[in-house]
Structure formats: structure tokens, C-alpha cells
Amino acid sequence: xxxxxxxxxxxxxxxxxxxxxxxxxxxxxxxxxxxxxxxxxxxxxxxxxxxxxxxxxxxxxxxxxxxxxxxxxxxxxx
Numbered sequence: 001x002x003x004x005x006x007x008x009x010x011x012x013x014x015x016x017x018x019x020x021x022x023x024x025x026x027x028x029x030x031x032x033x034x035x036x037x038x039x040x041x042x043x044x045x046x047x048x049x050x051x052x053x054x055x056x057x058x059x060x061x062x063x064x065x066x067x068x069x070x071x072x073x074x075x076x077x078x
Contacts, residue, residue: 001031002076007043007053008036013066017052024072032076 004021008014018036025032037043037055046055050064056075 001033003033003035003057005035005037005055007046007048007055007063008051009038009040009043011051014052016066017054020066020069021054021072024069025076028073028076030076 004025006014006018006021008017014036018034021032022034024030025034043051043053046053046060048060048063052062052066053060053064054062054067054075061075062071
């Protein structure tokens, strides 16, 4: 099971990214533990300066802007 955190303060792009990851995981049948991180201190602790950010199993894989569906599917396949 992948642990995925969506870093963001609750903006529209952050919500879109969360939904995109959730939908892609369901479509691919991949078991994920998905969590929103909205606290600025924790977001900055990952070194992310622009949101949304995506952290998979403790590693930042994306920051700033909504990732493409293809990119999310690639992350889930790894």
C-alpha cells in the first residue's frame, strides 16, 4: 500500500489533485492511504514552496500545479 499525502492549504488545485489521485487509484485498483496535509509548517517541512505538492512514501514527487492523469497513473504503477 502506498502512503500518499497531498500538500496544500485547501485551494481548488489542491482539492483537484486529491480527487485525481483518489480516482486514479480506484480505477487502477491500487490500494493507497491518501491524506491531506494543510498545515503550513508541515508543508514547508517537506521543502515544498508551491502547492499542491504530492508526497509518496515520504518522497516529494510533485510540487506546484495539478499533475496530469498520466503522471498520477505512472506514480501508482511504480
